[in-house]
Amino acid sequence: MKIITIPKIKKHCAVIGGGVIGLSIAWRLLQANVNVTIFERNTLARGATHAAAGMLAPQIEAEPSEEILLNFLLQSKALWQDFAGELEAASGMSVDYRTEGTLEVAMDGDQLRHIRDRYTYLDSLGLQMIWLSAAECREREPYLGRSVQGGIYSADDHQVDNRKLAKALEIAVRNAGGIIREHTNILNFTQKNSTVTGVETTAGIENFDTVIVTTGAWTKQLLGQNFPMPVPVRPVKGQMLCVQMDAAHPLIRHVVRSPEIYMVPRLDGRLLIGATLEEKGFNTQITFGGMRQLIEAAWAVLPALDEYPIVETWAGLRPGTLDDAPILGKTPIENLLLAVGHYRHGILLTPLTAKILSEIVLQ
Ligand code: FAD
Ligand code: GLY
Numbered sequence: 001m002k003i004i005t006i007p008k009i010k011k012h013c014a015v016i017g018g019g020v021i022g023l024s025i026a027w028r029l030l031q032a033n034v035n036v037t038i039f040e041r042n043t044l045a046r047g048a049t050h051a052a053a054g055m056l057a058p059q060i061e062a063e064p065s066e067e068i069l070l071n072f073l074l075q076s077k078a079l080w081q082d083f084a085g086e087l088e089a090a091s092g093m094s095v096d097y098r099t100e101g102t103l104e105v106a107m108d109g110d111q112l113r114h115i116r117d118r119y120t121y122l123d124s125l126g127l128q129m130i131w132l133s134a135a136e137c138r139e140r141e142p143y144l145g146r147s148v149q150g151g152i153y154s155a156d157d158h159q160v161d162n163r164k165l166a167k168a169l170e171i172a173v174r175n176a177g178g179i180i181r182e183h184t185n186i187l188n189f190t191q192k193n194s195t196v197t198g199v200e201t202t203a204g205i206e207n208f209d210t211v212i213v214t215t216g217a218w219t220k221q222l223l224g225q226n227f228p229m230p231v232p233v234r235p236v237k238g239q240m241l242c243v244q245m246d247a248a249h250p251l252i253r254h255v256v257r258s259p260e261i262y263m264v265p266r267l268d269g270r271l272l273i274g275a276t277l278e279e280k281g282f283n284t285q286i287t288f289g290g291m292r293q294l295i296e297a298a299w300a301v302l303p304a305l306d307e308y309p310i311v312e313t314w315a316g317l318r319p320g321t322l323d324d325a326p327i328l329g330k331t332p333i334e335n336l337l338l339a340v341g342h343y344r345h346g347i348l349l350t351p352l353t354a355k356i357l358s359e360i361v362l363q
Helices: 020-031 067-091 109-124 134-140 162-175 216-223 288-301 303-307 350-362
Strands: 012-016 035-039 102-106 130-133 150-154 179-181 186-192 195-201 204-207 210-213 234-244 255-258 261-265 270-274 310-320 327-330 336-340
Touching: 012 020, 012 195, 020 035, 020 162, 020 336, 020 350, 067 162, 067 350, 102 109, 102 134, 109 150, 130 134, 134 150, 162 179, 195 210, 210 216, 210 350, 216 234, 216 310, 216 336, 234 288, 255 288, 261 288, 270 288, 288 303, 327 350, 336 350
Parallel strands: 012 035, 012 210, 035 179, 102 255, 210 336
Antiparallel strands: 102 150, 130 150, 186 195, 195 204, 234 270, 234 310, 255 261, 261 270, 327 336
16 A cells, blocks of 8 residues: 655745844744745835844843833843844844943932932842942943943843844845745735635735734734724834944943933944934934934933934834733734734844744644
């Protein structure tokens, strides 16, 4: 008797949205031998992914009453170093994962009280932080302004270059056989008997076994009013600017924050300064007030910035949610999955989100 083995039919999965979340889920699925098509209405990774600062900072950004989210952020952070190594091997490019750590400094008495309270709170959670005197802050970062009062050092809050991350994910997806369809707006998904059957583009309907929505701040526009569960994602604007330092002699080496600002040095000498937090709908204008807020706060921390050119300004839309946590997983529509609402932590949450969503698809 001859035994005939019937080849397993590969699943075909559509990912709507080509930011870090969509790209990383696609990469993990392709590695597991699933066919994947990514639909992106613009060019890849020009949404929040492009606008971000790339901080991987669960500890220093921990907020009171967000302990469940913190646990999730820490789990993702624990995956990051291996994820970066694996992605660099798959793409052949560096994502500039940096481990110098993060310094939060106080520039006056009010800020000192504020970050002392934060230190007490972070310490109560068992997070590893070091309290620094003013002199110790300046030992670590000699260009800090003379009025520095003290600070916190977090060795485990790292950074990655988010734009390189997105490029590396794109290469890894293409190398693994993923199909990327840029300039293709998804108008809707199609369903039969409460099971998703595909997506609707301006050119017509295409069939898929699974559809994953990773449309960031624009998710409500896609899902519409009649979606059978609340998906309260809203755009939260962040303006940023970038100063060009001398790459051989950067002003700072750590990520440096104050209660009003963060500054993220890149290996090529760019210094990212951010960010505003504004409820302005889908408006992404650069405003005088936004830039003034960033420049004044940055100048207080690093007065030497006066001499350096501003080389870029931009604004992006964080996908905010009611509790600042992402919305991940199954929906009442069979095989329609969500990975949206990563708010201020989507770069940090990339490895864990990709793991969770790919495991659900492969169940
Ligand atoms: P996006 O990158 O916005 O991608 C969504 C994509 O979906 C877009 O490309 C869009 O064009 C596409 N799309 C939407 N609708 C459709 C449709 N109907 N059809 C086809 N395509 C569609 N996070 C950190 O972890 N660390 C940080 O330091 C950090 N800093 C930030 C600073 C700023 C100023 C901002 C704005 C965000 C920051 N974030 C940070 C947050 C992080 O950038 C986001 O959480 C993350 O990028 C979300 O990724 P995403 O793929 O879900 O969304
Ligand atoms: N996580 C930094 C920001 O959202 O601005």
